[in-house]
Amino acid sequence: MAGCNTLSTMNTVTLRNTNHFPDYELSARLIDTCGSELIRSDKRTGDEVITVWENSSDEELVMLWLWHNAEVREIYRLAPNTATKASLLTGMGIAVISEAQERCLYNQVITDQSVSETAVRFE
Numbered sequence: 498m499a500g501c502n503t504l505s506t507m508n509t510v511t512l513r514n515t516n517h518f519p520d521y522e523l524s525a526r527l528i529d530t531c532g533s534e535l536i537r538s539d540k541r542t543g544d545e546v547i548t549v550w551e552n553s554s555d556e557e558l559v560m561l562w563l564w565h566n567a568e569v570r571e572i573y574r575l576a577p578n579t580a581t582k583a584s585l586l587t588g589m590g591i592a593v594i595s596e597a598q599e600r601c602l603y604n605q606v607i608t609d610q611s612v613s614e615t616a617v618r619f620e
Contacts, residue, residue: 515590521561527594531601538604539588546587546607551618553581556597558619563590566596575619585612593619 528535552558558575560583575581585591585607590601593603602619605611 508571517571521569521571527599534564536565536590536606538590540565543587546612548583548585548612553620559594561592
């Protein structure tokens with residue numbers, strides 16, 4: 498993947514790793530940058546899928562899990578200039594944000610189709 502130095506495994510997101518994800522508070526200003534309401538997880542999630550998240554920017558990005566009951570949990574920080582492999586579940590509502598720019602970069606529910614691409618890329 499062009500511009501990225503490493504491919505790392507997102508251990509904090511593997512389904513076998515943990516069941517504790519810290520709460521995360523989103524500002525109203527940041528939510529406004531998502532273009533629409535934050536897309537929450539389906540009430541029941543599905544199968545495990547492997548996803549690749551390429552952060553070719555020079556800033557750290559935050560990946561959030563948007564629970565169906567409106568709770569927001571931080572699940573990983575995407576290091577600058579890296580591609581990261583993550584195990585997620587279909588039906589998970591995921592947002593990726595830039596804290597530095599107070600901007601939402603990704604706001605979707607994970608589906609088989611959304612992960613069929615090689616990687617989700619942020620520049």
